[in-house]
Amino acid sequence: MxxxxxxxxxxxxxxxxxxxxxxxxxxxxxxxxxxxxxxxxxxxxxxxxxxxxxxxxxxxxxxxAPIKINIGKGLNPDGIYLIFNVTDKQIENKYCFSLNLSENDSDENDILISLQSMSNDCYIFEKELVKLPPLLSASFTSQTIEIVLSALREEADDIIIKQNQHNKTSFNSYIDNSQKTTLKAKLIFPWGGYTKQLKIINGSIK
CATH class of the missing domain: 1.10.260.40 (lambda repressor-like DNA-binding domains)
Structure with missing residues (x-):
């Protein structure tokens, strides 16, 4: 890169x-x-x-940086997942992380958004990220956040949010029922945590 x-x-x-x-x-x-x-x-x-x-x-x-990372997203019966294709010395590896949402009762955040590895090789992916200089690391994080936000905008019906131990609903229904104009989101990625204010306009994230 x-x-x-x-x-x-x-x-x-x-x-x-x-x-x-x-x-x-x-x-x-x-x-x-x-x-x-x-x-x-x-x-x-x-x-x-x-x-x-x-x-x-x-x-x-x-x-x-001697690696190249392409980010995409996919849909399976369990919901949305992110795909990170990492090319290092012409060898390509794919790492998949499920996108998980849960409601948060704290005053600091309304929802928690996390990426959880779908395999046992997350530590290898994190080692790859260490190779990125700060500028490329920041750009990679920004791209990841944008992919997550695009999923919230475009696949809101396919994303499930946990409201408590027993109740779940689609993110689209959650937005409609919350009647909020903004959501305070905490994004928890394997390489760091971030906060984001999500604006809600006409029932969708902007």
């Missing part, structure tokens, strides 16, 4: 997008696209201009 560090390099130097555009003569669209998308395609000419402007080498402009 190869990602650019333009956003971080500009922040370190306290350079705004507007200033970079004026001083490099590159278009605002070009700089904004690269700054906002760490995986943006960059031509050699643009890379040369940005490296000269920032006084960095291409090695300092990019961050690299």
């Amino acid at each position: 190869l990602a650019n560090k333009l956003n971080a390099l500009l922040a370190e130097r306290q350079i705004t997008i507007k200033q970079a555009v004026q001083e490099t003569n590159l278009s605002r669209n070009t700089i904004s696209n690269i700054s906002n998308n760490i995986y943006a395609t960059i031509s050699n000419d643009v890379l040369d201009q940005l490296c000269n402007y920032l006084r960095v080498t291409p090695c300092e402009f990019f961050v690299y």
Whole structure:
């Protein structure tokens, strides 16, 4: 995985997008696209201009990890699960995690969203994640959260939420019955915990 560090390099130097555009003569669209998308395609000419402007080498402009991770989702009789395809040295391994929801009675969070390994090789997957530099690790977590949110939006009828030890309902029904406009969610992943405010508009997560 190869990602650019333009956003971080500009922040370190306290350079705004507007200033970079004026001083490099590159278009605002070009700089904004690269700054906002760490995986943006960059031509050699643009890379040369940005490296000269920032006084960095291409090695300092990019961050690299020797693995590639693709994230997807699937549906089985038990509900939604996430699929992580990890390619390392041309060897591909697949890791599957079930998506589990439960209602939380604490004041801090309304619901708990967790990923639970569907096999016994979760520790191998976690070792793979250690190879990711902070920038790529943060991007991977953001992508995972977005996949989870897309499942909540698109497969709300297929996702079951536990309300207590005996009661379960579909996430769609839970939203309709809660009559809330926001949900405070705690996301528990094998590699860390995160919080997210989920907006509810017209009966679905936005």
